[in-house]
Amino acid sequence: MSDPLEWKDVTGTISTDRHSAVRFRAGAECGDVFEEDVEFDGYTLTIEVSGESDALAMVEAIRKTSI
Numbered sequence: 001m002s003d004p005l006e007w008k009d010v011t012g013t014i015s016t017d018r019h020s021a022v023r024f025r026a027g028a029e030c031g032d033v034f035e036e037d038v039e040f041d042g043y044t045l046t047i048e049v050s051g052e053s054d055a056l057a058m059v060e061a062i063r064k065t066s067i
Contacts (some may be wrong), residue, residue, distance in 0.1 A: 012024060
């Protein structure tokens with residue numbers, strides 16, 4: 001079975017207690033994604049936020065969530 005993110009991005013919208021609509025994109029990436037001259041080959045998740053406080057709130061929510 002192939003990986004659904006291998007050949008395309010998955011995009012959508014979710015809601016949170018804080019926001020009625022949060023856009024996201026998940027997809028495969030490679031190359032200098034995070035640091036120059038440091039190769040990355042994997043998947044990334046991009047979440048659109050309106051500012052620093054929203055970004056930090058998302059990071060904190062992810063840290064508190066266990067699978």
